[in-house]
Amino acid sequence: MAHGRYTVGDVMTRDVLAAARTAGFKEVVTAMESRRVTAVPVVDGDRRVVGVVSEADLLAKEEYRDRVPGLVEQERDLDRTAKAGAVTVGDLMTTPAITVSSTDPLPRAARLMAEHQVKCLPVVDRDGVLQGVVSRVDLLKVFLRPDEDVAAEVRREVVDRLLPVSHHSVEVAVSNGVVSLSGTVRDDGLVPLVERLARGVEGVVDVECSLSVPPRARPSPMP
Missing domain, CATH: 3.30.1340.30 (Histidine-containing Protein; Chain: A;)
Structure with missing residues (x-):
């Protein structure tokens, strides 16, 4: 890492696991477990970020496994109950994705994570192409x-x-x-x-x- 004011690019993880919209539920769960990550950017054919699949998105299926949500509950939380029946990443993902640039300062990334209650953010270039991922743990690297x-x-x-x-x-x-x-x-x-x-x-x-x-x-x- 360089000296001076640190940016997201100084601490982000560049070897990133990403998923296509067509990836299956079990496929993405297996990949996340293998890589020990809590969220996966979803990209199109040009690797532009179109959404994010997180543990919270995936857990909706387990949450409603033993019961069918009533009409009132479905209306109150339509997005989450819909994810309970999803079988592909395109139906599971949260969109639009909250992203940062590699040139953004670390405090901005930390504020976005806190504001949106997420554990990591995709890092994109000016065209929205995936460059990496920055996590809470990455932001703590400066204390090393x-x-x-x-x-x-x-x-x-x-x-x-x-x-x-x-x-x-x-x-x-x-x-x-x-x-x-x-x-x-x-x-x-x-x-x-x-x-x-x-x-x-x-x-x-x-x-x-x-x-x-x-x-x-x-x-x-x-x-």
Whole structure:
């Protein structure tokens, strides 16, 4: 993964299991179990994403296995009761698919997953062609960055840029993803910004900031 602001393309899985509309119910269940995935993009002949089949879609068949939904229930949840009788991916899939681009930042992917309550998203190019899949686990890969890499980025992108005069008196240490900022700065008004931007560095778990202004640098009180 590259340094700097991470994108979906940095963490996504490129070796992707995909299904055609005509694939059968048991076929897709077998493939998902074999690959240990929770959802499969559905693609057309040009590998453009047209939908997604998830575990939730497949479980509708088991949910209604021992009973027939009544008319009121069918009207209330028409989509799910219809999926209970589906035998092909085209009838099972959820459409339209919620997708992201490989250039999207990780927070956007995380927000989409939370908003739509899904565990993964197909990654597509500008034509909608499947490029990969990004999952919740993929988004957590940034927390596997070595502490020294995180420290170097906090130093380079935050401390050196915001504190060009006093950066040499600031110590940056990282342990298990927790950033410690200590030392003295000339402008205490910048301290909250330094802390906030340090939290924005990929892989940072928390920030402990004890930056201070030396007494001689404080403005003298008015007489």
